Amino acid sequence: MCFACSPRNPIGLHLQFSLEDGVCRTTFTAGEVHQGWNGCMHGGLIATLLDEVMAQWLWLQGIAGMTAEMTTRFSRPVPVGVPLEVTARQTGGRGRLFELAAEIALPDGQVPVHARAKFLKV
Numbered sequence: 692m693c694f695a696c697s698p699r700n701p702i703g704l705h706l707q708f709s710l711e712d713g714v715c716r717t718t719f720t721a722g723e724v725h726q727g728w729n730g731c732m733h734g735g736l737i738a739t740l741l742d743e744v745m746a747q748w749l750w751l752q753g754i755a756g757m758t759a760e761m762t763t764r765f766s767r768p769v770p771v772g773v774p775l776e777v778t779a780r781q782t783g784g785r786g787r788l789f790e791l792a793a794e795i796a797l798p799d800g801q802v803p804v805h806a807r808a809k810f811l812k813v
């Protein structure tokens with residue numbers, strides 16, 4: 692019962708994903724229960740969004756992969772109560788190793804957080 696994507700997880704994020712033109716996409720609006728600092732989404736949950744959208748880039752193409760490495764640049768706080776667009780794309784890789792990048796965009800187009808990760812096909 693995946694915390695990020697299972698519709699049956701009672702405390703989960705219930706994310707839904709699409710893949711088009713090499714870009715995996717989901718949307719999420721954080722609430723008060725997802726806060727760290729007042730008004731700001733918790734960084735661990737931000738990383739969860741980014742990790743999951745990259746994992747789903749693989750999964751929607753029939754590839755089961757696990758995160759082997761991930762770096763996250765938190766440039767600006769992510770506000771609660773606004774719809775976030777979360778996207779991922781491939782940046783490289785060879786064999787079982789997939790290099791992916793993901794970002795979160797605010798409605799005005801600002802990108803407060805982005806991440807890079809390496810996934811290993813399992």
Ligand SMILES: CCCCC/C=C\C/C=C\C/C=C\C/C=C\CCCC(=O)SCCNC(=O)CCNC(=O)[C@H](O)C(C)(C)COP(=O)(O)OP(=O)(O)OC[C@H]1O[C@@H](n2cnc3c(N)ncnc32)[C@H](O)[C@@H]1OP(=O)(O)O
Pocket residue numbers: 693742743746747750755756757758759760788809811813
């Ligand atoms: C898996 C479930 C499948 C079933 C799914 C069923 C239903 C699922 C439904 C929906 C699923 C949709 C999405 C997925 C859901 C959630 C996923 C979110 C993503 C995560 O949140 S997931 C949790 C956090 N994640 C971990 O819990 C990983 C712990 N870890 C390991 O389990 C191993 O570590 C593993 C498997 C990663 C690799 O282990 P391994 O034994 O297979 O491979 P090994 O270590 O031998 O590496 C082989 C070659 O890759 C090179 N290599 C390795 N790491 C590298 C790195 N970082 N950079 C550069 N190169 C690297 C080596 O250097 C070697 O290179 P060379 O071949 O040249 O020697």
